[in-house]
Structures are given as C-alpha cells and as structure tokens.
Amino acid sequence: MKPSPMSLRAPSREFPKGWYCVADSKEVKVEKLLPVSWLGRDYVVFRDTQGLAKVADAYCPHLGAHLASHDGCIKEGRVICPFHHWGFDTSTGKCTDIPYAKVIPPVSLTFYEVREVNEQIVIWYHPEGLAPDREPYQSDLLKEREWVLFDSRSWTSSAPFCDILENLFDTAHILMLHHAHETPKLGNIEELDYGLKVDYIMDPDKSDQPMKSLTCHISGITLLVQHYEFVGTEALFVFSFTPIDHEYFVQRTHLYLLNNVSPEVMENIGKEFVDRFVMEVDQDMEVLNFKKHLTKPRLCDGDGPILRFRRYSNQFLEKEGV
Ligand code: FES
Ligand SMILES: [Fe+2]
Structure with missing residues (x-):
C-alpha cells in the first residue's frame, strides 16, 4: 500500500515554529560548505574560522547561483560564489568583495539563527519569520x-x-x-x-x-x-x-x-x-x-x-x- 500524500493527512500546510536539526555537528567543518535541503529550502552549513556553526541561504543574492555548486568555497573568511566570485563575510554575511566592480552594493547573504546543541546544528524556523521565542534544550x-x-x-x-x-x-x-x-x-x-x-x-x-x-x-x-x-x-x-x-x-x-x-x-x-x-x-x-x-x-x-x-x-x- 502506498501512503496518500502527507499534506492530505496533516492538519496544516505550514511547518511548526521551532528549532530544526540541519546537520550533525561532526558533519560540519571549518570553512567547508555543506549543502543541505530541509523545510522545502536549500542551505549551506559551515563553520567560520572560530569554529562557530553558520547556516546561510544556499543561493547567492547576486544572480542565484548555488553557493556549493561547481567550485563554490570559503577562502580567507569569505564565502566565494562560483558564478561571478562575489565574496561574503562569514561572520556578517555582508558582500565585501566583487573582483570586477568598483562599488560594492549593500547586499548580504541571508544567515539563519543557529544553535549547536547535543552534537547537532539546529536552526530556528518561524512561519512568519519572527525571531526565536525560546532556546532548545541542551543536555x-x-x-x-x-x-x-x-x-x-x-x-x-x-x-x-x-x-x-x-x-x-x-x-x-x-x-x-x-x-x-x-x-x-x-x-x-x-x-x-x-x-x-x-x-x-x-x-x-x-x-x-x-x-x-x-x-x-x-x-x-x-x-x-x-x-x-x-x-x-x-x-x-x-x-x-x-x-x-x-x-x-x-x-x-x-x-x-x-x-x-x-x-x-x-x-x-x-x-x-x-x-x-x-x-x-x-x-x-x-x-x-x-x-x-x-x-x-x-x-x-x-x-x-x-x-x-x-x-x-x-x-x-x-x-x-x-
Ligand atoms: S550569482 Fe553569485 S556572484 Fe553572481
Ligand atoms: Fe511507538
């Protein structure tokens, strides 16, 4: 027997607000992009040079390249998009570098609220985009x-x-x-x-x-x-x-x-x-x-x-x- 679609058996088509695991701690390395897909979205997960876990939107705000496609990478504290090599600061998400432009527009990668608890990287999701209203349990x-x-x-x-x-x-x-x-x-x-x-x-x-x-x-x-x-x-x-x-x-x-x-x-x-x-x-x-x-x-x-x-x-x- 094949199940009928979950969306027909669930009370709502919205994901509940809460902290969601997007990766195990051990999967996420310093200055290495890990592409993941959860909650109907694509993300990249990585650690900055301090070892702090970060989760960003997978798509570059310039023209939408997936940041982990081709040779997308992190170099010297910046996520480098593979398409036109725009660089985004891994601490703030701000675009700090465009190799072929004289003026850097005020544009940032979207970062999500992240916690690392119980050897897992979790992000906050709210259907209306509101800030976390609680912290996850840490053992x-x-x-x-x-x-x-x-x-x-x-x-x-x-x-x-x-x-x-x-x-x-x-x-x-x-x-x-x-x-x-x-x-x-x-x-x-x-x-x-x-x-x-x-x-x-x-x-x-x-x-x-x-x-x-x-x-x-x-x-x-x-x-x-x-x-x-x-x-x-x-x-x-x-x-x-x-x-x-x-x-x-x-x-x-x-x-x-x-x-x-x-x-x-x-x-x-x-x-x-x-x-x-x-x-x-x-x-x-x-x-x-x-x-x-x-x-x-x-x-x-x-x-x-x-x-x-x-x-x-x-x-x-x-x-x-x-
Ligand atoms: S799409 Fe990323 S730099 Fe152009
Ligand atoms: Fe059971």
Missing part, C-alpha cells in the same frame, strides 16, 4: 560526562509531522502495537522554557527491572533527548525530526552510552537497546506513515495523555489542531 550530561556514540540511525517518514512526538503520550499503543507486557507510566509532565520535561514512573517493587529512571526533554515539537538510568550505567538518546518538505520528514537518532563499563558490557546493553528500539520504530512507521491527524479523536479512559500533549503542541502550529 549538560552530554557535555560534562564521557559518552560513547554507540549507534546512529535515520528514518524518512510520511507520518503527519505534528503526530510524531504524540507517539510518546499514546501509551496504549506500546501494549498493543509493540506487544509490551505493560503500559509505561508517565509521571510528572512539566512545561519548561524549552518545552516539555516528562518523567516516567518506575515500579520500585520490581527488583529485576534494569531501568531505574527515564526522563524526556522535548524542545518544541522538533527535538527530543531521553535520559535512561540503568543499574550500573546510563544512556542518552538524542532525536531530531526535520521536514524535508510537506510530504516527508527525517527522524535522526543517536544513542550515547556512558563510558563506565567494559566494551563487552556496553556492546550487550547497546545492542539489546538498539534492536528493541529499531523494531519499535519500524512498527510505528508501518502505521504512522499512513495515519491521518484527526483533530477530534475519539479517545477512551485507557488512552494516554494525548490531549495534554496536543494542548502543548498547538502553540507551535499555525492552526490549532484540537
């Missing part, structure tokens, strides 16, 4: 402790974009779709400056349970960091969700394991974790890629706090979904 744990990047994955999905994180709050599907033995228990759901912090309740009577705690930090509805505490070690799961266009988005995940156990133990824990996770995402995608966003779902008492999530997520959407 201090990831910065301060020693982790091993155990696994990275990505999925391309045609699920209605605003429904992907709703999946965390739809606890009944864990039992039914994923065949878990019991429903995860969501505890405190707290709205903070970056978005939502969600704690799960673990059963203290289950001494055989390897997981001691799970906390989710959701930035807007586009980024997620999960912190797991197991007996003897910890894991951080960094997720991003970025639309390619109005039909598809990409879910990226990076699993970090605390570097406090032997490589064999880490391999065992990580493999079990990844196998279970990949199976569940594959199961989710087989349903989510075809589902429609219902603005008035008919819920029952066993469903999770789906409406609580929707009341929160509506603030990022152009049109109210519920």
Whole structure:
C-alpha cells in the first residue's frame, strides 16, 4: 500500500515554529560548505574560522547561483560564489568583495539563527519569520560526562509531522502495537522554557527491572533527548525530526552510552537497546506513515495523555489542531 500524500493527512500546510536539526555537528567543518535541503529550502552549513556553526541561504543574492555548486568555497573568511566570485563575510554575511566592480552594493547573504546543541546544528524556523521565542534544550550530561556514540540511525517518514512526538503520550499503543507486557507510566509532565520535561514512573517493587529512571526533554515539537538510568550505567538518546518538505520528514537518532563499563558490557546493553528500539520504530512507521491527524479523536479512559500533549503542541502550529 502506498501512503496518500502527507499534506492530505496533516492538519496544516505550514511547518511548526521551532528549532530544526540541519546537520550533525561532526558533519560540519571549518570553512567547508555543506549543502543541505530541509523545510522545502536549500542551505549551506559551515563553520567560520572560530569554529562557530553558520547556516546561510544556499543561493547567492547576486544572480542565484548555488553557493556549493561547481567550485563554490570559503577562502580567507569569505564565502566565494562560483558564478561571478562575489565574496561574503562569514561572520556578517555582508558582500565585501566583487573582483570586477568598483562599488560594492549593500547586499548580504541571508544567515539563519543557529544553535549547536547535543552534537547537532539546529536552526530556528518561524512561519512568519519572527525571531526565536525560546532556546532548545541542551543536555549538560552530554557535555560534562564521557559518552560513547554507540549507534546512529535515520528514518524518512510520511507520518503527519505534528503526530510524531504524540507517539510518546499514546501509551496504549506500546501494549498493543509493540506487544509490551505493560503500559509505561508517565509521571510528572512539566512545561519548561524549552518545552516539555516528562518523567516516567518506575515500579520500585520490581527488583529485576534494569531501568531505574527515564526522563524526556522535548524542545518544541522538533527535538527530543531521553535520559535512561540503568543499574550500573546510563544512556542518552538524542532525536531530531526535520521536514524535508510537506510530504516527508527525517527522524535522526543517536544513542550515547556512558563510558563506565567494559566494551563487552556496553556492546550487550547497546545492542539489546538498539534492536528493541529499531523494531519499535519500524512498527510505528508501518502505521504512522499512513495515519491521518484527526483533530477530534475519539479517545477512551485507557488512552494516554494525548490531549495534554496536543494542548502543548498547538502553540507551535499555525492552526490549532484540537
Ligand atoms: S550569482 Fe553569485 S556572484 Fe553572481
Ligand atoms: Fe511507538
């Protein structure tokens, strides 16, 4: 079965406002242009000589050449367009150099608001072009402790974009779709400056349970960091969700394991974790890629706090979904 277009199953044709991952930190190098396409637009991503990540419009304001085409490059602090060699300052975006002109017109490359958090380069998007009204969540744990990047994955999905994180709050599907033995228990759901912090309740009577705690930090509805505490070690799961266009988005995940156990133990824990996770995402995608966003779902008492999530997520959407 082929899914009908996402745009026919989603409540809005506008991308939600928020911070969107455009590249992993390690992909972006000093004075090297990385062309990427997200949110129906083309960008170039690079680092300036200070190592600061920058994201600019891919198209030169002179005559629209793609800055990473042909031999487009960065030289001596300037992005050099391959077409007529106009040079744009990598700090300010201003055109500072035109080899064949006497007067430099006041023209600039469009730069976007960028943050580098959780080993990802994220940009701010607002449907009306307004400035950021919040900062994305930064995991201090990831910065301060020693982790091993155990696994990275990505999925391309045609699920209605605003429904992907709703999946965390739809606890009944864990039992039914994923065949878990019991429903995860969501505890405190707290709205903070970056978005939502969600704690799960673990059963203290289950001494055989390897997981001691799970906390989710959701930035807007586009980024997620999960912190797991197991007996003897910890894991951080960094997720991003970025639309390619109005039909598809990409879910990226990076699993970090605390570097406090032997490589064999880490391999065992990580493999079990990844196998279970990949199976569940594959199961989710087989349903989510075809589902429609219902603005008035008919819920029952066993469903999770789906409406609580929707009341929160509506603030990022152009049109109210519920
Ligand atoms: S199009 Fe870029 S310099 Fe002319
Ligand atoms: Fe799921």
